[in-house]
Amino acid sequence: MKKLFGVGTGPGDKEYLTLKAVKAMENADVIFAPNNNGKNMALDTAKDFIEEKKIVLIDFPMGKVKKKDYKKAAELIKKEISDGKSGVFLTIGDPMIYSTFIYLMENIEELGVEVEVVPGITSFLAGAAKIKIPITVKGDRFLLVDDIVDEDVLAETDSICILKTTKNKEDVINLLEKNRFSYTYIKRCSLEGEKVLKNKEEILEDKDYISFILGRRKEND
Numbered sequence: 555m556k557k558l559f560g561v562g563t564g565p566g567d568k569e570y571l572t573l574k575a576v577k578a579m580e581n582a583d584v585i586f587a588p589n590n591n592g593k594n595m596a597l598d599t600a601k602d603f604i605e606e607k608k609i610v611l612i613d614f615p616m617g618k619v620k621k622k623d624y625k626k627a628a629e630l631i632k633k634e635i636s637d638g639k640s641g642v643f644l645t646i647g648d649p650m651i652y653s654t655f656i657y658l659m660e661n662i663e664e665l666g667v668e669v670e671v672v673p674g675i676t677s678f679l680a681g682a683a684k685i686k687i688p689i690t691v692k693g694d695r696f697l698l699v700d701d702i703v704d705e706d707v708l709a710e711t712d713s714i715c716i717l718k719t720t721k722n723k724e725d726v727i728n729l730l731e732k733n734r735f736s737y738t739y740i741k742r743c744s745l746e747g748e749k750v751l752k753n754k755e756e757i758l759e760d761k762d763y764i765s766f767i768l769g770r771r772k773e774n775d
């Protein structure tokens with residue numbers, strides 16, 4: 555039997571790696587991560603715990619990744635793990651939040667490889683801790699999105715996080731202001747170059763993909 559661990563490496567600072575994540579990496583034969591021009595952020599976080607292990611960076615095509623691409627990646631992963639051994643697929647934050655691993659997982663299981671998921675601290679939880687503003691308090695409805703914010707849904711929301719801010723940041727901020735939300739932009743949370751911005755112009759100027767916006771409905775005056 556072969557086994558693949560989907561491991562969340564947290565927001566970036568290696569001190570946010572869990573003991574389970576470190577153990578899975580130490581016991582693995584081979585470490586996988588998506589190839590971002592020869593680099594990978596999760597790999598940077600985990601590098602001290604990987605030592606001399608074999609690392610396989612997996613190419614996914616630019617733009618929309620198709621079912622056949624995940625199937626191909628799953629076949630490669632299966633081939634690289636020896637019988638009776640395990641591999642680790644690294645993902646930033648948590649593997650169950652907007653990650654490549656989610657699509658890969660189904661294909662891996664279809665090939666008869668056992669899968670175990672090791673959760674990680676998400677970027678937005680690390681961000682809430684950083685700015686000391688809660689994600690939810692009793693009775694709150696929290697919305698997590700990585701794209702368009704629907705105004706009707708926003709009307710029913712008390713607290714929001716928008717990931718992948720480079721897509722439509724200005725529209726999102728205008729909508730938050732119109733609906734009386736206070737907001738904070740956090741980039742490279744827990745990493746070198748971390749920034750917390752509240753000024754609209756400064757937020758709009760920044761183009762870093764590794765960023766998110768946390769918003770909360772303002773209390774009634």
Ligand SMILES: C[S@@+](CC[C@H](N)C(=O)[O-])C[C@H]1O[C@@H](n2cnc3c(N)ncnc32)[C@H](O)[C@@H]1O
Binds near residue numbers: 652676719766
């Ligand atoms: C493909 S999603 C991955 C989400 C990840 N699985 C998680 O649990 O946070 C990529 C987005 O995660 C967010 N992100 C991940 N790490 C971050 C960090 N250290 N600082 C700010 N944003 C981060 C950004 O919004 C980025 O566009």
